[in-house]
Amino acid sequence: MQESVIPWPSAASLAVQGTTARFPVRRVYCVGRNYAEHSREMGGTGRELPFFFSKPADAILNVAQDAQGVLPYPPATQDLHHEIELVVALAAGGRNLTEAQAAQAVWGYAIGLDMTRRDLQAQAKQAGRPWDTAKGFDHSAPIGPLHPVSDTGVLTAGTIQLSVNGQTRQTGDLSDMIWSVPEAVAYLSTLFELHPGDLLFTGTPAGVGAVVAGDQLVGEIQGLGALRVRID
């Protein structure tokens, strides 16, 4: 490695189910309001074009399959919200991908939580300011191990749900997405050149809500097992 004037930051990566090899992460993109019922609960019509924001790659809290991740309750909020989401990981990139190319670019899937400081997001919306402090704080992206599409097949349907302390908060089906994974990735590729290692959070179903220290979150997506996180 090249000589450096400060230590090189560590590179973000995800565990891969069934192997000790890692999946290096380049960027973390997120799509907003991709389930109609959640779009409506956030004040939308349920029919907007997709829009995107991002989180820093080092905001990932990678949680092993049989482990419970610990998410420190972040500062500067009294309204930390959960958003359970399907995360797709890309093994190929490019610009202006067709939907077929976008589908081919998907290497695997994971369960993710797009943790959100909802009070800071509401302030940002009102002031017309960016969402970075609401969405991109430290540990704001808990993600379970990556499951290769070669194991899972292409996921177009299946239950996605989140419970807090054993009580179901969010339930939906992947088939309820307004923009399918290939559509969202293809659209994203008109805005950014995508590269291997890019992740996309694909939006959350309705039922987002607050968590507090001590809460135990279990996110599940059919075919991908469970993601367990405790708020500390």
Ligand code: MN
């Ligand atoms: Mn989200």
